[in-house]
Amino acid sequence: MSARVKLTLSYAGFLMLGGVVLLALVWIYLLRFLPNGGMDRPGMWPNRGLVLRTFVSAAGPMLLFLLVIGLLGGWVLADRMLAPLSRITEATRLAAKGSLSHRINLEGNQDEFRELADAFDTMLTRLEAHVAEQRRFAANASHELRTPLAISQTLLEVARNDPTQDHAELVDRLHVVNARAIDLTEALLVLSRADQGSFSREPVDLSLLAEEATETLLPLAEGRGVTLETAGEFAPALGSPTLLLQLTTNLVHNAIVHNLPAGGTVLVTTGAGQDTVELTVENTGAELSQRFVSTLTEPFRRGTERIRHDQAGVGLGLTIVRTITGVHDGTLTIFPRSAGGLRIVVTLPRG
Template identity: 55%
Template sequence: MTGRRSVSARVSLTASYVGLVAVAGAILLGVVWFFLLRYVPTRAISTDTGWAPNQGDLLRAFAPAAAWAMAVLLIVGAVGGWFLAGRMLSPLSRLTEVTRRADAGNLALRVGMTRRDEFGELADSFDGMLDRIEAHVAEQQRFAANASHELRTPLAITRTLLEVGRSDPDRDTAALLERLARVNERSIELVEALLLLTRVERRAFERREVDLSLLVEEAAEVLLPLAEERGAELIVSSAPAPTSGSEPLLGQVAVNLLHNALVHGDPRRGPVSASTWRDEAEAVLVVESAGAVLDPASVETLVEPFQRGAARARREGQEGAGLGLAIVAAIVRAHDGTLHLTARPSGGLRVVVRLAGR
């Protein structure tokens, strides 16, 4: 926003101090007049002991001294107010400097104020805001980089298949079309997952009463063919767990968690289990799967977009865009719930979702 700059806060505060001094001096002079000088006679006063000053004499003697005193007070008030205002506003100068540098792109700078007053609270709040913005920007940059890579991969595969098909006179057209269809389907799934993730983060959904136990049973029924294909045992133990939220989105949570457990778990080491119950004022969903021993320090990173297991590269038989747990985390966060991932000591993963109960 451009335009003529208004008077600075320091000048305004200084003028306020000078004004207060002037008002206080005027009140003091008014008190002297009202309670003292107005009672002194204006005529010449004669007493037994001699002459006494009248009102005019006192005013002529008092007025110059009062004027000089008022001038000194105003000067002292202006000088002292200027320095006092500067000292009071110095934290704002630091805050303004950090704000301008943050606006220029330097999100690593912090105010770092140690004083424990209102300015200190403002600086701490501003530093906390910068922390969140910096983390959000870093997350968005990672997301954009990973999304670009993931979207480029199927396009590159499609181009390669077309070039091979164009240059090979003995190509199998049916097989080529089948492979192109699979690549295209993966691209569509990836785009749909990205759109769902964006919609969830905007919280653009309607809330209603939902029972997590019913959603888990539906998800298990949908994924039963996948469990049979992979030779995995799917165990569901569902007790009523009513909550409030979007039924399609919370259903997606159940589907994603069970799908992730079936795809990344090892059926030879144990079954995939899902259970729900009500814990005091919370609805709880727990999904466990057996598998390789995971590094506890890296487990929490699995909810980041495009993370698949311990690495970004897709392993044999593990299809997906790497957005399953990221979508789960976004949906749970949008429902003001908590998502906790734990590496099982015997191998595999335990995921706990807690939502406000009804």
């Protein structure tokens, strides 16, 4: 049976049960308080037997009337009660077919159906945004992967058409292009693993991760004339040491690469509060607007407006940072510094 039929029968059943109970109480009252003797004369109690027979003969039509009213009223009330659910069901069917732009927009009081409809609309909005972001990401990833392959094909065609070309130079170029393709593939794999959130959580000290990342990237900083400094205190978190080290390394790497041409600085600090811990990475650099900074976590967005150089990365550094922060129930905040450069703060729950 449908929910509407069940509600109708339930309403009619309860109404009938109430009627039977009421008639039973009246019957008990008559048996207890109506005198047994009495004559059917003016000013005297009527004969109890006559009253009981009359009551019994009238009880049947009364119950039949209650049944009809219960069925009709229950059908109408069930239709009104289930109307919002029908709209939610239709929206679900449309979403299952791929139409995520439809919204229920249920009117009326803030009851359980309204809360369910609003929650479903919110879910559709987030899902639509997520699907759109995934499509953009897939398109960008395809473009980024196609670029090194197209360059490799061009180099090979030039070498085939010109046998006198220096093959050592060709091999060097192919090596650079292939290394970039490998870096991009590895970044996509890291992003995919982080997005799945399937990892074991362990106690992690962000200050130790900051020291490890800065030590690893110190040669890069020295080669670019960037002063790398670390400071802070014990910052216990709970998460994946591998992913959080990747997060820290990406932040420090970006801070070194996107810096002043010479004489730049990078400051990496950690701190701990009562409920949260923070990892902060600041660097010098060009002055950036808040509007531009808000786009830096988008996939394949580079801080130098997609200018490529040896250490430019593949455009997924901050995207990976944002994803890793999210799966660790943290927040990522990026501020442009008034003197130029960025201040990036990762806040995680304290472990």
